[in-house]
Amino acid sequence: MPALDLADYRAIVAIFTHRHFGRAAEHLGVSQPSLTSRLKRMEARMGARFFERDRKGVEPTAVGLALFDSAQDVLLSAETAERAARDAAEGRGHIIRVGFTQISAQTVLVDALSAFRMRHPKLRLRLTEASSAQLERGLEARAMDIAFLHPPTHVTGLRQKIIHETSGVRLQLCPEGANASVIGYPNADAPVLMTALAEELDDVAASENFTSVADTVLGAIVLSRAGYGQAVTPQDYQHPLVADAPRRTEAPVDLILQTAVAVRTTDRRPVMTELFGLATQAARAT
Incomplete structure (x- = not known):
């Protein structure tokens, strides 16, 4: 037996609420004959009458009462799911x-x-x-x-x-001081800007010069200010930790930073x- 769909449940709720086929059809935006035909198909599938008509109007049967409660739950769940899907599609709700x-x-x-x-x-x-x-x-x-x-x-x-x-990026060693060691970057996580270090900076020609490593430029600066070595940063990198630090600017690196x-x-x-x-x-x- 085919299951009832959302349109069927909406029809049941409308008829139950308005207790009048004409007003229920108007509420749903359909013709009264089409609503009546839908109800007859549902009743035939279920093998039971949902509503009784008399001179006073339309009254639900015991089956109609049970279906009305279920229909409200189904329509509320469908509305909630639709709203959640719409919010997710538009980026709301998370x-x-x-x-x-x-x-x-x-x-x-x-x-x-x-x-x-x-x-x-x-x-x-x-x-x-x-x-x-x-x-x-x-x-x-x-x-x-x-x-x-x-x-x-x-x-x-x-x-x-x-x-x-940006092309012709300048690198700087910060702070320039007695500790000639350089803070390195893990190969897997190295900022693109640092890929030319070994060729461009004599101080870090060999990976052995990397005594400590940092995942980010700021991390390298923190280590450098703590005395672990010099941090390699872009010349125009702005941060309070490097504002007053002595720096040595290298020649422009021949790479394009995108x-x-x-x-x-x-x-x-x-x-x-x-x-x-x-x-x-x-x-x-x-």
């Missing part, structure tokens, strides 16, 4: 997880998020700072929704667009597509 690198925070990140807030002031964001490699893995593991990182990426299934580019916005190719939520586009627009405006 926190959008945004990953970024320290360098990307100094380019277009603020402008992109500001434009997004203007359109969706009630949406909540959770920002996570990490290296590009860590952000890639976060996207792949669905622990991150969108990331501002530095190509090239090494995981599949990402849609990305270059939104900022910043990209990336999302999973399988994430087709409109809100994520919109944030991806706003990041691109913010880049064009700078």
Whole structure:
């Protein structure tokens, strides 16, 4: 026996509520004959009458009363599920997880998020700072929704667009002092900017010079200020910990530092597509 569908349940609730076929049909936006035909089909499938008609109007039978209670529960569950699906598609009802690198925070990140807030002031964001490699893995593991990182990426299934580019990047050793050791970066998580270290800086020509390691530029600066060695940072990197530190600036490194916005190719939520586009627009405006 075919199960009742949502339209059937809506018909039962409308007839029960209005106790009049004409008004119930008007409420549902259908003709009275089509509503009557639907009711007859349901009653035939169930083998029982749902409503009795008399000169006073329409009265539910015992079966009709039971179906009315069930119909209300079914329609409420369907409405709740539909609302949850709509909220998920539009990004409401949960926190959008945004990953970024320290360098990307100094380019277009603020402008992109500001434009997004203007359109969706009630949406909540959770920002996570990490290296590009860590952000890639976060996207792949669905622990991150969108990331501002530095190509090239090494995981599949990402849609990305270059939104900022800097060439002729200058590196600096900070602070320059008696401890000639240099804070290194794990190979798997090294910022893209540091890939040219071995060739560009005589002080770190060999990996043995790396006494301590940090996952981020800020981590390297913290170690350097604690006396573990010198941190290699971009010349224009801004942070209070390096504001008063003696620094030695190297010649421009022959590389192009790119910043990209990336999302999973399988994430087709409109809100994520919109944030991806706003990041691109913010880049064009700078």
